Amino acid sequence: MLFRSVSQSRYWYEVKKSGECKAYTRSTKDGKFKEYRSTAVIHAPLDAAVAVYCEVMKHPQWMKDIAGVNKFKTLSEKEWYIQYKVDMPWPMEDRDAVYHIRLLQQESDKSVKVFFDSEPDALPAQPGYIRISKSSGYWKFSNQSDGTIMAETIGVTDPAGVPAWIVNMFISDGPLQTILNFKKLAESDTYKNRKVSFLIH
Secondary structure: OOOOOOOOOOOOEEEEEEOOEEEEEEOOOOOOOOEEEEEEEEOOOHHHHHHHHHOHHHHHHOOOOEEEEEEEEEEEOOEEEEEEEEOOOOOOOOEEEEEEEEEEEOOOOOOEEEEEEEOHHHOOOOOOOEEEOEEEEEEEEEEOOOOOEEEEEEEEEEOOOOOHHHHHHOOOHHHHHHHHHHHHHHOOOOOOOOOOOOOOO
16 A cells, blocks of 8 residues: 555556557656556457456566466455566566455446555565565546546656666556457457456456
8 A cells, every 4th residue: 555645636647559559657646656557448348358467477477577476365255365576688687576456346337446556475485586575556447427437547656776777767668568469358249248247247
């Protein structure tokens, strides 16, 4: 929850766009690492989007720079702990990050939010990886009046030892590519007719 105290009065600046996907950034209160936001229109039901996210072992297929996944503790089908192994460009050492994931659905509009908060001490450190200790954000999937889903992800990360000016220079690349990949997968034949048992319709 460390980075969640971002003023809602700060403006988002659109920095990239690809079709129905957009990437934004804005400054945080400490003025160091920028917060990212990416959005996409998904031409598939809510179940499809949620199903893609919940199949965590397949996250490397669509999350940019994620080389491996370890879902090491499951509390329920809507709450778990996960480790991501992150490829970093040479000469930097690879990182890993441990998150507590919580999925919540609003009864009013049936939208789904998936919160991710770093829990660096939930898993012992592993050789060959620098542990990311500060990262948080969420994914949100909302029904639209035209039958599409609006997917949105917002977050901020301190990648442990990488200067903020380098992180901020490329902050929109990963989130935009990730949501482009997510959109393609959610709209595929594999997921468009998928049903998620715990969702309220």
